[in-house]
Amino acid sequence: MHLFTKSDVKTILVPVVNLIFSRDARSFDQNFQSIYMVFWVWIHLLQFCVSNQVSSIDEDAMNKPWRPLPASRITPEGAHRLRWILLPLCVGLSISQGISRVGVILSLGIWINNDLGFDRHWFTRNLCSALGYWAFNHGATSILCAGHHCQIGRHVLVAEMFSSLIVLTTIQAQDFQDIEGDRVMERHTLPILLPTISRNAMLLLLIAWSIGLGQMAQLQGLRYALFTFSGIAVGYRFVAYRTAKQDHKSYVYYNVSVLVSVCWPCE
Numbered sequence: 001m002h003l004f005t006k007s008d009v010k011t012i013l014v015p016v017v018n019l020i021f022s023r024d025a026r027s028f029d030q031n032f033q034s035i036y037m038v039f040w041v042w043i044h045l046l047q048f049c050v051s052n053q054v055s056s057i058d059e060d061a062m063n064k065p066w067r068p069l070p071a072s073r074i075t076p077e078g079a080h081r082l083r084w085i086l087l088p089l090c091v092g093l094s095i096s097q098g099i100s101r102v103g104v105i106l107s108l109g110i111w112i113n114n115d116l117g118f119d120r121h122w123f124t125r126n127l128c129s130a131l132g133y134w135a136f137n138h139g140a141t142s143i144l145c146a147g148h149h150c151q152i153g154r155h156v157l158v159a160e161m162f163s164s165l166i167v168l169t170t171i172q173a174q175d176f177q178d179i180e181g182d183r184v185m186e187r188h189t190l191p192i193l194l195p196t197i198s199r200n201a202m203l204l205l206l207i208a209w210s211i212g213l214g215q216m217a218q219l220q221g222l223r224y225a226l227f228t229f230s231g232i233a234v235g236y237r238f239v240a241y242r243t244a245k246q247d248h249k250s251y252v253y254y255n256v257s258v259l260v261s262v263c264w265p266c267e
Contacts, residue, residue, distance in 0.1 A: 013038070043090055087111075106135035113125070
């Protein structure tokens with residue numbers, strides 16, 4: 001199971017969990033709820049990864065041959081069965097925590113993205129990714145909030161909204177490392193359609209988000225400078241470093257940057 005989610009733990013699970021904990025230090029005191037929240041995020045991430053990898057075996061054989069399907073650790077039929085077992089399991093876990101709508105939205109988004117082919121065009125791909133990030137964040141927050149018997153505050157909803165907007169406009173960051181595989185799958189991603197413009201746009205968009213969010217949060221002095229510099233540094237990597245390995249590292253930094261962009265101004 002770990003190999004299905006290995007690539008996405010540091011780009012989805014870790015940023016989402018850190019984002020939730022950074023908002024409320026009391027989260028660490030809710031041991032059971034914290035563990036359940038991490039499990040909820042991971043099991044839904046597993047649902048996405050299995051669904052995605054069932055339809056991209058050839059791509060993974062080229063880019064990530066260690067994954068369960070290209071490595072023959074599981075048959076395509078077995079992975080397909082696992083994918084449809086995970087669907088009701090994930091929805092059931094969400095219902096048990098009183099977040100049935102989030103669970104249904106996330107599972108529906110996974111189906112639309114992977115099974116209906118919305119991941120083949122950059123625009124619908126970005127939309128589904130933004131929806132997914134919102135669902136992961138809101139679901140995890142709701143589980144911990146239930147443990148505190150509290151209401152989700154306005155500042156949390158604002159942070160979730162901006163994290164989704166950042167993802168909507170910049171999640172093409174994940175596609176630079178997979179250009180060759182996406183060509184094999186005939187996907188129309190921005191790095192394939194607009195290779196130079198999309199890299200320059202990453203720099204400009206991350207700078208714009210850093211400046212804009214810093215202004216909204218009324219950051220000043222060194223804090224504002226460091227906050228803006230984080231966006232510049234990550235954006236510059238996409239322009240200056242262009243191998244698949246370097247793009248993968250840039251995507252990891254990008255996820256950290258999104259986490260900082262949402263957390264720091266909302267402190």
